[in-house]
Amino acid sequence: MSKDKLFGLIDLDWRFEITKFKPIRALFKSRWFPLLLIIANLFIFVVILVAGLMGGYSAGNYNFGIMLVWILWWVMLMLVLVPVFSRFWCTMCPFPVFSDWFQRGKLFGVRLGKLEGLNLRWPKKFRNMWIMNIGFLVTTFFSGFFTVRPLATFILLGGIILLAFIIGLVFEKRNFCLYVCPVSGFQGLYSQFAASEIRRIDPEVCAKHPVKTCFTGNEDGYGCPWMLTPFNFEKNTYCGMCLECFKSCPHDNMAFNLRPPGVDLLIDTKKSPKGLDEAYKAFIMLGIAIMFYTAFQGPWGGFKDMVRATTAKGYFTYVAMHASFNLLILPGIFLFFSWLSKLFSKSQEVTLKRIFINFAYTLIPLGLGIWIGFSLGIIMPNGSYLLHIISDPFAWGWNIFGTANLPWTPVFTGLMGYLQGVTLIVFYLFSLNYGNRIAKQLFPDPDQARRAWMPILTFLTLITFIFLWLFLG
Amino acid sequence: MKKLIIYTSIIIATVFFILLVQYGSKHSHGVPVEIKKAKTVLLEIPYLDSSVDLDKGIDLSFWDTRPATKVDFFYQIMVFPWPKATVPYVNIKTFHNKSDIYFYLEWPDDSEDSSLAIGAFTDSSAILFPIGEIKQTSSLMMGFLGKANIWHWKAIQNNEYWLNKKDETKVYVDFYYPFEEKELFPVSKDEAKSAVNDLMAIRVGTITPKPKQIVSGRGIYDKGLWKVVFKRTLKAEDETIDAKFSESKMLCAFAAWDGSKGDRGGRKSISDWVELKLK
Numbered sequence: 001m002s003k004d005k006l007f008g009l010i011d012l013d014w015r016f017e018i019t020k021f022k023p024i025r026a027l028f029k030s031r032w033f034p035l036l037l038i039i040a041n042l043f044i045f046v047v048i049l050v051a052g053l054m055g056g057y058s059a060g061n062y063n064f065g066i067m068l069v070w071i072l073w074w075v076m077l078m079l080v081l082v083p084v085f086s087r088f089w090c091t092m093c094p095f096p097v098f099s100d101w102f103q104r105g106k107l108f109g110v111r112l113g114k115l116e117g118l119n120l121r122w123p124k125k126f127r128n129m130w131i132m133n134i135g136f137l138v139t140t141f142f143s144g145f146f147t148v149r150p151l152a153t154f155i156l157l158g159g160i161i162l163l164a165f166i167i168g169l170v171f172e173k174r175n176f177c178l179y180v181c182p183v184s185g186f187q188g189l190y191s192q193f194a195a196s197e198i199r200r201i202d203p204e205v206c207a208k209h210p211v212k213t214c215f216t217g218n219e220d221g222y223g224c225p226w227m228l229t230p231f232n233f234e235k236n237t238y239c240g241m242c243l244e245c246f247k248s249c250p251h252d253n254m255a256f257n258l259r260p261p262g263v264d265l266l267i268d269t270k271k272s273p274k275g276l277d278e279a280y281k282a283f284i285m286l287g288i289a290i291m292f293y294t295a296f297q298g299p300w301g302g303f304k305d306m307v308r309a310t311t312a313k314g315y316f317t318y319v320a321m322h323a324s325f326n327l328l329i330l331p332g333i334f335l336f337f338s339w340l341s342k343l344f345s346k347s348q349e350v351t352l353k354r355i356f357i358n359f360a361y362t363l364i365p366l367g368l369g370i371w372i373g374f375s376l377g378i379i380m381p382n383g384s385y386l387l388h389i390i391s392d393p394f395a396w397g398w399n400i401f402g403t404a405n406l407p408w409t410p411v412f413t414g415l416m417g418y419l420q421g422v423t424l425i426v427f428y429l430f431s432l433n434y435g436n437r438i439a440k441q442l443f444p445d446p447d448q449a450r451r452a453w454m455p456i457l458t459f460l461t462l463i464t465f466i467f468l469w470l471f472l473g
Numbered sequence: 474m475k476k477l478i479i480y481t482s483i484i485i486a487t488v489f490f491i492l493l494v495q496y497g498s499k500h501s502h503g504v505p506v507e508i509k510k511a512k513t514v515l516l517e518i519p520y521l522d523s524s525v526d527l528d529k530g531i532d533l534s535f536w537d538t539r540p541a542t543k544v545d546f547f548y549q550i551m552v553f554p555w556p557k558a559t560v561p562y563v564n565i566k567t568f569h570n571k572s573d574i575y576f577y578l579e580w581p582d583d584s585e586d587s588s589l590a591i592g593a594f595t596d597s598s599a600i601l602f603p604i605g606e607i608k609q610t611s612s613l614m615m616g617f618l619g620k621a622n623i624w625h626w627k628a629i630q631n632n633e634y635w636l637n638k639k640d641e642t643k644v645y646v647d648f649y650y651p652f653e654e655k656e657l658f659p660v661s662k663d664e665a666k667s668a669v670n671d672l673m674a675i676r677v678g679t680i681t682p683k684p685k686q687i688v689s690g691r692g693i694y695d696k697g698l699w700k701v702v703f704k705r706t707l708k709a710e711d712e713t714i715d716a717k718f719s720e721s722k723m724l725c726a727f728a729a730w731d732g733s734k735g736d737r738g739g740r741k742s743i744s745d746w747v748e749l750k751l752k
Contacts, residue, residue, distance in 0.1 A: 052497070053493060053496070053497040053500070054496075054500050117479060118475075118479055151494075151497045154494070154497055155494055155497075158490055158493065158494070159490070162486055162490045165483075166486065166487070169482060169483060170479070170483075
């Protein structure tokens, strides 16, 4: 055990292996898992798509597609799945199921040898988060439509499934998930903070296993579809938790661990360096959270009208504002604080770019906390609509579970601002804790690290105060 | 061959998706409904040396001798898909005697709904007369764009005023567009001083009782039909807020609410413009 403890309480090297329990390991090794989850999820998404396509004359809050995707799914992602279970959504995601099927020629068993499709390699210059960054940002240009127009949600989800299929036909394995899927990008970023991980258990076992079936595959499981090397990967960002490595490892040397949240934020190695693409993802997620909160939960009706394209001029002004805020203004402000950091540190060795990139990772816990707060602001007032739509998914007057006529019932909305505020402060403290550590990694001299940390601490505190003001008004 | 299969698959998937989106854009609001604009109805208001004393009733034996003009209803357009009217049509009879003007409205309704409660709504009918410049080509949402005088007869008020059947309900719920069906608001109920409310509006959402109520009316429910008579002096007291009748053509529109089918507030069946001509 290391003596480095998070908040002086939890050893950063602490792990609790859930797969040490035989039934769980057996489940992870079964080819039925997560296939059955994916099939069940696929059914739900078919209903979502049909509701988006033709169940849409009801208002957004009475549409199955809109409510399931933007109220339940999004909130579950931000509240539970990502912070606790890392990329467990990817485990059950139905989006790439058709391309997987095409490539493998089978849904259940393992196809040995070359997969179907053109199997092209993904271009090297795009092996990063930039496509996902821009794709996700562009998607949010239309956020004012997704939540009120069922067809817009259909086009978005259907478009993602189509793109996943096409990319799966042309490029090898899960390149769509790795480098294109807009949902994948922010999950990858925030999964670095997650309280769980998949890792190898004993490096010696892997070292003595020359074949590396977790990468190449065998008759029990495919080689990592995400093209990672499960025997030595270091952080969650690009692990889609497909569980193939559990199946293909003959030595049961893979583990699903609980861990202290955020330990990946300290990873900065040659194999897994901190990158500008991930830094920008952190800015974009923070910027979108600010824009979304002001548009959808703030009191500024004029801005909401712009987002919903009440006028073309207003809408394009919003798009320009939103894009420039996320890509230029917010990173620009952070660059200024990074420059101050370099100035205060008086260090010649550490470049401004490295300071900018590495400290941007301090925005991951804070950003996730902000999104959790935003999600509370979605589910607490609107969650009761879910009971309505599960009984009448296509707005055809059904009442399957007898809940179709339940009235809208906000839950504990009087406490909402306080819950959001407490959440924000907790995640702010995580940001400070990891920020301090990142400063010490960047600047081996403790005095330099302390001085360099001060401007970033100020920036994080400013952002926290802005959101406390927004949440508590 | 392999490439051909792959490219064909991509093209098929893409075309299928585009076709779905195209279908969705046409059907996402429900099955498309074609609304045919009905031919404008001309309603002549003849002179008759006669009168109807509403204190004694609506004098069905007199109205039975008068010819009727049928006006089709369509449903108040609120959300897609536009549903069919809950009240399909109204038969109208009318005359004036140089002193008063009368409108007789008769429409089918399966049930008499003349009380209010939580989730129960009254039957009613109304006539709208635009005042001044007419800015809309259709009667869509009565009084939507311009000034209007509206005569609104309500079954519950009819019971209270003429039959002295006091409804014990002091509060009822109403529906206000564009809120959802389940989001209803309690409304306090006034004591009826007439069976007809003489209302004015200058645009949508501005409907309000006129300072002086000059329209009277009375109705009966008879064998699945509502039969209602509206009566007012032919000459307008205040031409800025009262319907003005003259020998030149003017417009009006009719509406009816079926309480048992959930009609209330903006939910109603309405006619398109009807041309009136005083003879």
